Amino acid sequence: MIQSLLIANRGEIAVRIIRTCREMGIRTVLAHSQADTDSLPVHMADEHVCVGPPPARESYLNIRNLVTAGVLSGCDALHPGVGFLAENAGFARDVGEAGLIFVGPDPEVIELLGDKIRAKHSAKDLGIPVIPGSSGSVENARDALAAAESIGYPVIVKAAAGGGGKGMRIVRSSSELGDVLVIASQEAEKAFSDGTVYLEKYLENPRHVEIQIIADRKGGVVHLGERDCTVQQNHQKLIEESPSPVVTPDLRARMGEDAVRLLRGLGYTGAGTVEFLVLDGKHYFMEVNARVQVEHPVSEMVTGVDIIRQQLIAASGEALEIRQDRVRLGAYAVECRINARSAGRVTRFMVPGGFGVRMDTFLYAGYHVPPWYDHLVAKLIVTGQTRAEGLRRMQRALSELVIEGIATNIESQKKIVAHPVFLSGTYGTGFLGEVMKEGSL
């Protein structure tokens, strides 16, 4: 078993990992930047090492300093957390070569899944339904036109190296395609240093539904049901829930089997998420997130399984403590992401509590939210016997949450969870955009 873990991350995910480590008797060493000297995870970790100045590229993305800190502080493993270097195959390789366990899949697997075209091919080869699209990258306008004709409009142009909506463009007719191709490719080049783009059938207003997987190195691959992440703004998830209001037991079984087959086929280790789009009762493979995800607590609350714990067990080379036939999907859980809209000192902080409420955060009163990093500052998760009960509880919990000193999206989240369309459960990824246009948020 891992004895000593370097955590190469910050914020709430660092706090989350430290908590499980403490329960498992694993010593934690937190790598942090100069901007995070006073952060909650620095206070909570057994030890901490400053690895660089505030800008992430010199600290949280500084591979040399992170690996050296892991080795010199006597760690035998490194957890990359979420974001930063979590899906960087080169980093995973360097960590391994320095003699540390990388808590995540093997570098080759990260590499393959990081290439969206190769990932889609692998899924297709394993018999998993994929969105109809170009058979590979499109090199020129003529190829693109031919591909778009055979798929049928509307189509979406995507960056092969992409994510976060960058390099993505919807095309509704052949006349727009040429120009859009150039713009998308330039945007992809700028964002990912790789201008490769491909085409896919554009699904109008689908649901975004993902399956949580954990896999060990002994052939154990288990799924923990789905999370519905349809409420998004500019492709950024804001609310996640499980079960999805549109997933039937039959669809859940098919998606779960497909996700397990895919990650087993790839020789995947650790926690991972297989993302699907769902439209009219059909699911289409989108991509794999080769790491634990921000919204993992939703699945934890529904199944009672500590995903970080299973991740550490799998990374140690041991068998998972759970088996598929013992996974019990509970009633309902939902998470609201609380994002900062400004940096600054938190002057007042009141945390919701009570029955069925969980708060994952790194804030405390007096803490100075630095301007350098991701805007996520808290995750509020609640459970309920039914979706209706869970959403009422979420409204109650949001009303208890007070963060003063910095601007946040709490008010906007309150409106979303009370919105009649959201409560109805029938909407697609375009929901939030539509509501925002109405001006009611």
Add this chain to the structure above:
Amino acid sequence: MELKELYALMERFEKSGLSEIVFKKDGEEVCLKKAAPAPIFAPPVYAPQPAAYPPAHQSHEAHPSDAPVKHGTDTEFIRAPLVGTFYRAPAPDAPPFVEKGDTIKKGKPLCILEAMKLMNEYQAEFDLEIVAVLADNGNMVEFGAPLFEVRRV
């Protein structure tokens, strides 16, 4: 020990990442050492920084790595530019590059920081007097940790 065994040991040692090995067998003792590797990086420009970034927090001074040292206004700190192992000397049995009270010229070596098997030598950026040596030989230093308190001369 047979010469054959010694040669095998030497060959193995040469390939290893070790810098020194003492081998004892049947009352015999062999000690092998490698010459200190030349610094592979050109030493980065490294002066006591009028911090490029403002101190993150006021309580930063209370950080354990920032050894509480009294210093006059005429002294400054030389801080670690990377995470690594701090060495005061070019080899385990060599004398330290500098001692407290030494006055040295610009360009003279101050210390070595080892990171990922690379030995990075750091030199004085200006003529200076060593007021205090603040890091322990052979220990890890974190980014920004004070290594020396110095006075410009």
